[in-house]
Amino acid sequence: MTALDPLNAAELADDIYQVEDEFTREIFYEKYKDRFELGKDSGLSDTGIKGKTGGILLKYPHMMAVMIEGKKKTSFDGQAVFAVKGTAGLMDALTDLNAGIKNARTGGKVHQGFLDVFDSYAGKLPTLSSNIHTIHCVGHSLGGALATLTADWLKSTSGKEVKLYTFGSPRVGLEHYASKAQRSIGAGNIYRVYHKTDPVPMVPTWPFFHIPDGGEGDFLLPSGLHLKPWEFHSMKRYIKSSKGDGSQSLEWSTLRSRRPQDFLDSSVEAWLKSNSIVSFTLNSARLLSAAILWVVKKLTNLLGISVVIAGSTTFTLLDRLAMLMSKGLELAKDVSIWVTRLIKRMAQMLGIVVREGAEMTMRFIRQVFIQAHHAVSELVRQAGRTLH
Amino acid sequence: MSILDLGKACTFSQMQLEITYKGEPAPAAKVWRRVKWQKEKVDEFKTDEEGRVELPEIMERSVMQLLPSEFVVSQAIVVTYMDEEYKIWVNSKRSPEKNSELDGSDIHLKCELTDERRLVSDYESDFLTSCEII
Numbered sequence: 001m002t003a004l005d006p007l008n009a010a011e012l013a014d015d016i017y018q019v020e021d022e023f024t025r026e027i028f029y030e031k032y033k034d035r036f037e038l039g040k041d042s043g044l045s046d047t048g049i050k051g052k053t054g055g056i057l058l059k060y061p062h063m064m065a066v067m068i069e070g071k072k073k074t075s076f077d078g079q080a081v082f083a084v085k086g087t088a089g090l091m092d093a094l095t096d097l098n099a100g101i102k103n104a105r106t107g108g109k110v111h112q113g114f115l116d117v118f119d120s121y122a123g124k125l126p127t128l129s130s131n132i133h134t135i136h137c138v139g140h141s142l143g144g145a146l147a148t149l150t151a152d153w154l155k156s157t158s159g160k161e162v163k164l165y166t167f168g169s170p171r172v173g174l175e176h177y178a179s180k181a182q183r184s185i186g187a188g189n190i191y192r193v194y195h196k197t198d199p200v201p202m203v204p205t206w207p208f209f210h211i212p213d214g215g216e217g218d219f220l221l222p223s224g225l226h227l228k229p230w231e232f233h234s235m236k237r238y239i240k241s242s243k244g245d246g247s248q249s250l251e252w253s254t255l256r257s258r259r260p261q262d263f264l265d266s267s268v269e270a271w272l273k274s275n276s277i278v279s280f281t282l283n284s285a286r287l288l289s290a291a292i293l294w295v296v297k298k299l300t301n302l303l304g305i306s307v308v309i310a311g312s313t314t315f316t317l318l319d320r321l322a323m324l325m326s327k328g329l330e331l332a333k334d335v336s337i338w339v340t341r342l343i344k345r346m347a348q349m350l351g352i353v354v355r356e357g358a359e360m361t362m363r364f365i366r367q368v369f370i371q372a373h374h375a376v377s378e379l380v381r382q383a384g385r386t387l388h
Numbered sequence: 389m390s391i392l393d394l395g396k397a398c399t400f401s402q403m404q405l406e407i408t409y410k411g412e413p414a415p416a417a418k419v420w421r422r423v424k425w426q427k428e429k430v431d432e433f434k435t436d437e438e439g440r441v442e443l444p445e446i447m448e449r450s451v452m453q454l455l456p457s458e459f460v461v462s463q464a465i466v467v468t469y470m471d472e473e474y475k476i477w478v479n480s481k482r483s484p485e486k487n488s489e490l491d492g493s494d495i496h497l498k499c500e501l502t503d504e505r506r507l508v509s510d511y512e513s514d515f516l517t518s519c520e521i522i
Contacts, residue, residue: 015514017480021424021462024480027516030507086458141458235458236482236512 006242007249009165051121086141108177144169171208178209190217195232197223322366397484413439479515
């Protein structure tokens with residue numbers, strides 16, 4: 001089944017923001033009524049889905065998504081769309097050091113904040129007509145995380161083909177969840193679009209993983225030169241990127257060909273080896289994130305240790321990551337060199353002086369990770385402050 | 389813009405309206421405006437003898453500006469004339485700049501109350517209106 005084109009997917013991710021308010025819902029209705037079954041009224045009472053966010057700002061249930069079936073004899077015949085909006089109330093949770101993780105319904109561990117919102121509407125997802133063979137799940141920003149959880153859930157319960165399109169989505173779950181969801185939905189059915197200077201895909205910080213992290217469904221797009229590079233998180237920018245210079249949608253293959261140079265393993269390795277001074281910027285934070293994932297993968301591959309220690313609830317994820325690093329230092333010399341280099345580079349970025357021959361205690365590693373986390377979170381917050 | 393408006397977002401740009409009913413100016417029509425960003429703001433105006441009214445811009449500050457979230461403001465204008473209500477404008481403002489409703493142009497609308505509301509897709513964000521954009 002063919003995928004939505006980039007512009008169609010981006011417009012849905014953008015237009016779904018209109019459904020929260022009772023007045024603007026009508027704009028969504030008018031735009032899509034000829035292609036989709038939207039129910040009997042422009043208030044979307046038949047097709048709108050209410051959810052409850054767990055953040056500080058929006059605790060009340062509000063319409064945040066739609067599940068709509070394509071009209072017969074249109075290009076959407078036999079297809080359904082689940083589109084979900086982002087919500088700022090969850091943004092604090094993204095940078096919360098004590099963020100909990102929970103078991104996803106389909107297995108694997110995911111961010112508790114996202115799962116709580118997903119759980120608030122999962123039971124209200126309608127049963128689709130038997131002629132529906134494909135479901136397109138779409139979301140921007142935190143809506144991208146919710147679209148991911150929903151796509152994974154629908155794939156495991158509906159028996160239908162599911163396609164996932166996210167724009168500037170944060171990471172949703174830990175490695176096991178990410179690889180399992182990717183296998184289940186199918187690598188060829190995932191379109192993760194993000195601009196190079198969009199800060200939101202950088203959070204939550206490690207050890208959360210994207211779906212996918214690299215490969216065919218990973219559409220990294222250039223941001224171009226701009227005074228406010230973080231502005232590239234807005235849907236306005238994603239819509240522009242999906243059209244290029246014209247008014248028609250680009251092909252996915254064209255978007256793929258626009259991918260800017262990303263960090264190669266060799267450049268991560270070179271960065272870890274070098275002693276050059278770097279400050280904390282969006283770009284160096286991306287490089288640091290790539291370096292941490294690179295070392296974590298080395299550790300987990302060689303030691304067979306999982307980042308998450310089953311049954312343990314006393315420690316935060318960063319504690320567990322520090323434990324993993326510390327264990328790596330003790331157990332395997334091949335890897336310990338990289339752990340040491342990583343911690344030293346992180347310390348350098350944070351302005352912490354590490355004396356030659358100083359012992360890498362677990363307490364010290366933990367401290368470096370916590371400070372790095374704060375630095376990345378601050379970058380994302382700063383981006384938010386200047387976004388509007 | 390006053391110095392107090394620095395750092396604020398424009399949630400409704402200044403708008404000139406000319407309201408007619410069956411081709412004739414609609415004097416003393418009640419113009420109800422609702423703007424919702426984080427909080428709902430409602431105010432009311434009346435047209436003059438020529439059926440004209442100017443809605444002033446609204447500048448707001450919100451905690452939402454501190455978060456990298458999408459800018460979404462709901463706008464609605466409802467005119468009450470001869471005991472009938474007409475929803476003449478429904479828009480989702482998606483950018484904090486002034487006049488972003490019409491991609492930067494000043495907003496001057498001619499509204500015949502008996503006209504049907506339609507979807508306008510010529511600008512960056514789609515909106516519903518029964519008015520003519522002049």
